[in-house]
Amino acid sequence: MKAFTETLSDGYGQTLSIDTCLFELQTDHQHLIIFQNRFFGRVMALDGIVQTTERDEFIYHEMMVHVPVLAHGQATRVLIIGGGDGGILREVLKHPQVEQVVQVEIDQAVIDLCQEYLPGHSAGAFDDPRAEIVIADGVAYVNTATPAPFDVIISDCTDPVGPGEVLFSSEFYAGCKRLLKPGGIFVAQNGVVFMQPDELQMTRQRLGPYFTDQSFYTVSVPTYVGGNMALAWGCDDAAKRWVDEAALAERYQRAGLTCRYYTPALHRAAFALPAFMQALLSPD
Numbered sequence: 001m002k003a004f005t006e007t008l009s010d011g012y013g014q015t016l017s018i019d020t021c022l023f024e025l026q027t028d029h030q031h032l033i034i035f036q037n038r039f040f041g042r043v044m045a046l047d048g049i050v051q052t053t054e055r056d057e058f059i060y061h062e063m064m065v066h067v068p069v070l071a072h073g074q075a076t077r078v079l080i081i082g083g084g085d086g087g088i089l090r091e092v093l094k095h096p097q098v099e100q101v102v103q104v105e106i107d108q109a110v111i112d113l114c115q116e117y118l119p120g121h122s123a124g125a126f127d128d129p130r131a132e133i134v135i136a137d138g139v140a141y142v143n144t145a146t147p148a149p150f151d152v153i154i155s156d157c158t159d160p161v162g163p164g165e166v167l168f169s170s171e172f173y174a175g176c177k178r179l180l181k182p183g184g185i186f187v188a189q190n191g192v193v194f195m196q197p198d199e200l201q202m203t204r205q206r207l208g209p210y211f212t213d214q215s216f217y218t219v220s221v222p223t224y225v226g227g228n229m230a231l232a233w234g235c236d237d238a239a240k241r242w243v244d245e246a247a248l249a250e251r252y253q254r255a256g257l258t259c260r261y262y263t264p265a266l267h268r269a270a271f272a273l274p275a276f277m278q279a280l281l282s283p284d
């Protein structure tokens, strides 16, 4: 049996059968493979790390998008960094009040191959007139571009190795802060805490100084193995982290959403961090 093995730590990893290899390529930026697995459906991996699968992508994409957009309540301009498979863009565009989305992805090949082999991820989102796609390095964009500022910025990046490393830097966070409107919200995927505790602490240290309210919320995604994934949160308006369930439910209904994972109650609960995460985040 051909198999894809992702090593997470010495002695621990996950193995998925490659029932059919659909595409494999060394792009200008990273190694990309898309294969068929009998349990997860089509799977896309970059540099040996599973990025997304057909079966569980909804969990991650709904929590990365609807938590900040519904917490904001009036987001009309959204910036996505990374996200080449299109799942984040698809979910952002479900919000009728969103007028423009700029997506900055470093690797055109990811967009092209995911549109071809994982069409359900973008579901036509790349053709939406509200979407503007920029092929560039996210950190260069946030530090040099001069678009109108954004209400929400979502960093759907790879892990802090290879091309994604810069998306965990102070320089990147400073650029995102620069492009946010006052009271705007920044969120970013921040790894599986049990497996990558240093990543949580590093982000707290680097992102924390840019926002008066900086925290994390969590989501559990089967293919991001090892427990809860942390999603970083930054905003200068603490009230946005604590919008009550009734207000979230009203916004959810108004947006006409029908999610498979996100609920307003889960949104609130996701900010309750396990004790070991709180300990990692406490000053000493």
Ligand code: SAM
Binding pocket: 050, 051, 052, 060, 081, 082, 083, 084, 085, 086, 104, 105, 106, 107, 110, 136, 137, 138, 139, 156, 157, 158, 159, 163, 164, 165, 166, 167, 189
């Ligand atoms: N959801 C996944 C996860 O949690 O592992 C990540 C999704 S994957 C679509 C991440 C995307 O970030 C890739 O398409 C990759 O090409 C892009 N990316 C990596 N480094 C980047 C950079 N410096 N600037 C912009 N996009 C970048």
